[in-house]
Amino acid sequence: MSEPLQAPNVGGVAATDRPRSLTDDAWYDLRRNVVFWIAGSIVVLIVLIAAFPHLFSPIDARTANCSLADSMRPPAAGHWFGFDKQGCDVYARVIYGARSSALVGVFSTVLAGVLALGVGLIGGFYGGWIDALLARGVDIVLGLPLLLGAIVFAKALASQDTGIWPVVLALGLLGWPTPARVMRSSVIAARQQDYVQAARILGAGNGRIMLRHILPNAIAPMIVVLTILLGTFIAVEATLSFLGVGPRNVISWGTDIAEAQRWIREAAHPLLFPSGFLTLTVLAFIMLGDAVREAFDPRLR
Amino acid sequence: MSRYIVRRLLQMVLTFFGTTFIVYALMFQVADDPLQALAGERPISASQRAQLTDQYHLDEPFLVQYGYYMRGFLTGDLGRTIAGRPIADVLLEAWPRSLQLGLLAGAFAVVFGVGGGVIAGLRRGGWFDRGVLALTLLVIGTPIFVLGTVFQTVFAGQLGWFRPSYAPELGLATYLLPAIVLASLSLATTMRLTRTSVAENLRADYVRTAVSKGLTRRRVVGVHVLRNSLIPVITFLGTEIGYLIGGAIVTEGIFNIPGVGGRLFQAIRLEDGPLVVTIVSLLVLIFLVASLIVDVLYAGLDPRIRYE
Numbered sequence: 001m002s003e004p005l006q007a008p009n010v011g012g013v014a015a016t017d018r019p020r021s022l023t024d025d026a027w028y029d030l031r032r033n034v035v036f037w038i039a040g041s042i043v044v045l046i047v048l049i050a051a052f053p054h055l056f057s058p059i060d061a062r063t064a065n066c067s068l069a070d071s072m073r074p075p076a077a078g079h080w081f082g083f084d085k086q087g088c089d090v091y092a093r094v095i096y097g098a099r100s101s102a103l104v105g106v107f108s109t110v111l112a113g114v115l116a117l118g119v120g121l122i123g124g125f126y127g128g129w130i131d132a133l134l135a136r137g138v139d140i141v142l143g144l145p146l147l148l149g150a151i152v153f154a155k156a157l158a159s160q161d162t163g164i165w166p167v168v169l170a171l172g173l174l175g176w177p178t179p180a181r182v183m184r185s186s187v188i189a190a191r192q193q194d195y196v197q198a199a200r201i202l203g204a205g206n207g208r209i210m211l212r213h214i215l216p217n218a219i220a221p222m223i224v225v226l227t228i229l230l231g232t233f234i235a236v237e238a239t240l241s242f243l244g245v246g247p248r249n250v251i252s253w254g255t256d257i258a259e260a261q262r263w264i265r266e267a268a269h270p271l272l273f274p275s276g277f278l279t280l281t282v283l284a285f286i287m288l289g290d291a292v293r294e295a296f297d298p299r300l301r
Numbered sequence: 302m303s304r305y306i307v308r309r310l311l312q313m314v315l316t317f318f319g320t321t322f323i324v325y326a327l328m329f330q331v332a333d334d335p336l337q338a339l340a341g342e343r344p345i346s347a348s349q350r351a352q353l354t355d356q357y358h359l360d361e362p363f364l365v366q367y368g369y370y371m372r373g374f375l376t377g378d379l380g381r382t383i384a385g386r387p388i389a390d391v392l393l394e395a396w397p398r399s400l401q402l403g404l405l406a407g408a409f410a411v412v413f414g415v416g417g418g419v420i421a422g423l424r425r426g427g428w429f430d431r432g433v434l435a436l437t438l439l440v441i442g443t444p445i446f447v448l449g450t451v452f453q454t455v456f457a458g459q460l461g462w463f464r465p466s467y468a469p470e471l472g473l474a475t476y477l478l479p480a481i482v483l484a485s486l487s488l489a490t491t492m493r494l495t496r497t498s499v500a501e502n503l504r505a506d507y508v509r510t511a512v513s514k515g516l517t518r519r520r521v522v523g524v525h526v527l528r529n530s531l532i533p534v535i536t537f538l539g540t541e542i543g544y545l546i547g548g549a550i551v552t553e554g555i556f557n558i559p560g561v562g563g564r565l566f567q568a569i570r571l572e573d574g575p576l577v578v579t580i581v582s583l584l585v586l587i588f589l590v591a592s593l594i595v596d597v598l599y600a601g602l603d604p605r606i607r608y609e
Contacts, residue, residue: 139312140319143589147550148581149324151569155577156327235444239551242446244570254446261450261555268454275447283442 023220026295036291042284049095050102059092062251075269084256084270085263093256094277100250101281104164104171105234111172112179112233113226117215119176120183120222125191125210131184138177149174150236154245164247167240171233179225186218193217224293231285238278253278306597313589318371321582325367328578374582382568382576391564391576392583399560402476402553403546406484410541414488415534418495422530423522425500433496437489449482449555466557479556483549487541494537498530505529536599543591 030036049056066088075082081090123134141149153170190196191214199213240246241254253274260271345353358369373380379388421433440448456478457465463478464471502508503526511521552558554566561580568576 136312136315136319139316140323143316143320143585144323144581145544145584145588148584151550151565152324152327152577152581155569231442239444239446243551243554243566257447257450264450264454264458271450271454275451279439279443279447282444283438286442287438 026292029295030291033291033295035287036295039284039287039291042280043288046098046102046281046284049098051099053095053099057089057092057095059089060096062096074267081273082267082269084260085266090256090270090273093251094253094274097251097253097256097274098277098281100164100247100252101234101237101278104167104237104247105230105285107164107168108171108175108233108237109226109230111168112175112229113222115172115176116179116183116222116226117219119180121187121210121215121218123180124184124187124218125206125214127188134180138180141174142177144174146171146174146232147236147239150240151243151245154240163250167237167247171236175229175233179222179229182225183218183222186221187214190214190218220296221293224289224296227289227292228286231282231289234285235278235282309593309596313593317586317589320585321371321374322367324578324581324585325370326363328574374579379579380575382573384573388576388579392561392580395559395561395564398558399546399549399553399562401473402480402483402549402558402560403542405473405476405480406487406545406549407538407542409480409484410487410491410545411538413484414491415495415531418492418534419499419522419527419530421492422496422499422503425496430496433492437493440485440489445482445486446551446555448485449479449552452478452482453555467559476558479549479552479558482555483545483552487538487545490541491534491538495530495534498533499526502526502530532599536595539595539598540588540592543588546587 054060066083066086068087071083071085071087073083073087081094084090084093119134119138123131150167150170153174154166157166157169196209196213199209204213237246238252238254238257241252242258244258246252246254256274257271257278260274264271358366361369370380377389379392381387382391417433421430424430453465457463464475468475507529508521508525511525516525549558549560549562550565551562553560553563557563561584565577565580567573568580
């Protein structure tokens with residue numbers, strides 16, 4: 001079970017460079033992992049599309065004049081994904097829809113990450129009644145399944161027309177318990193390490209130990225969980241749009257899929273293309289997270 | 302053990318009140334005008350306003366309102382929908398459908414998930430294993446509403462194998478396609494979990510012992526490996542069954558099944574606030590009870606786990 005992590009220097013061969021850390025090991029593994037490169041490229045591509053949609057589509061879906069004469073026209077040269085019921089170019093809508101998905105994913109992950117970091121770090125470090133109190137908070141939020149909670153949240157906030165923010169708030173405020181639990185257990189593991197004792201003997205205060213010594217060593221597993229969570233958030237955002245409580249007045253894959261489903265008997269292409277992009281994006285984040293987790297967790301090798 | 306159960310029960314009560322309080326507070330406090338939030342975008346008449354104010358005790362302080370609501374909830378008085386129908390009636394009618402759908406989906410997940418997972422785990426690295434890994438990953442990455450609409454289009458629409466929406470005269474058969482969609486995520490996760498578990502246990506010491514004792518492969522796999530591999534799988538399935546029975550919002554919505562999830566789906570679309578809050582509270586209760594039962598069962602299944 002407990003194999004030495006640094007194998008290269010066995011036999012007393014003096015290495016010219018410093019011994020490889022766990023992070024170096026993980027990176028060494030990742031560089032050779034095909035899945036990591038494929039998933040990573042898709043993520044980069046989606047981010048580029050979300051940031052600069054005009055580079056990918058000649059038609060600006062937000063201002064496009066959709067003509068009902070084009071309604072449900074099948075894919076053809078120049079309009080590879082065809083047209084939807086309103087006669088809008090499906091490709092342009094898919095490209096411009098990436099932004100709301102990406103923004104919701106990133107902002108809600110950042111919010112969930114900050115909350116999880118605080119709760120996990122403080123609960124794991126101090127233990128005792130503080131930890132017990134925070135653990136009950138985690139229980140309460142976990143008792144509300146993500147989709148159900150997000151529906152109620154988003155619906156309650158939806159009366160004010162504020163774009164993606166109700167959904168971001170809903171996902172962020174409901175999504176933090178799982179990463180917080182991961183963070184808490186890795187903080188507890190790090191707290192017992194010798195370097196923490198050493199820092200304490202040298203006179204470091206709680207705040208310094210937490211931020212300078214424990215945080216950098218305990219954050220990796222949480223980041224991995226957050227990567228996977230980002231994929232989940234994008235899926236939930238689309239599901240909320242599909243249910244009609246998603247972001248309003250923005251182009252979104254979920255809304256387009258819901259709309260296309262109503263006219264499914266006429267043509268399937270307005271449904272299949274946004275669905276494909278959505279699945280690809282969610283999948284990319286899950287695979288990326290899995291690849292990084294495998295690299296960081298030597299037990300899975 | 303009994304001390305553990307009592308402690309878990311106390312925690313559960315706390316969680317239930319905390320969670321339902323959040324839901325309640327969101328529905329009634331976040332909006333500027335809770336009555337209008339309840340009624341959605343429809344105009345609201347003075348008599349409706351008076352009736353709702355009375356029903357939810359909106360003229361009382363907030364905590365008292367929540368107290369009244371919870372008292373009603375726990376004594377079986379679930380209130381009325383916006384249209385005035387008793388919510389208890391709606392749910393009693395919807396419940397059997399969700400139960401049938403959920404149990405059918407659960408059966409799919411168990412039979413195909415465990416079956417496929419065992420085969421993949423035994424032939425680790427083979428083509429079947431690779432196929433299972435790729436396919437289950439695809440399913441896990443596909444949001445269920447995408448899978449549902451695509452399956453509905455292909456299998457019900459174009460191939461004509463199933464009806465595209467709920468047809469009560471068909472009996473259990475009408476739940477077949479929705480159950481496949483609903484089961485897909487649990488099935489994929491079960492399969493991966495079983496596969497990993499079986500593959501790991503095949504290398505365990507007790508398996509080597511069993512083989513060297515001269516037991517047949519069938520007995521080694523069927524009794525020794527399987528029994529030990531299924532512990533994590535059963536735990537997972539236990540928490541999933543609550544989701545399958547109660548949480549089928551999207552699936553029931555797509556296939557128009559008037560179960561609990563389908564009612565919630567409609568209630569969201571019709572902006573029926575009271576129904577949304579009640580169903581969500583009820584589902585929270587189901588999830589909490591399901592996870593408590595699983596935790597207790599876990600100790601019974603795996604003698605290595607002992608709660609003080």
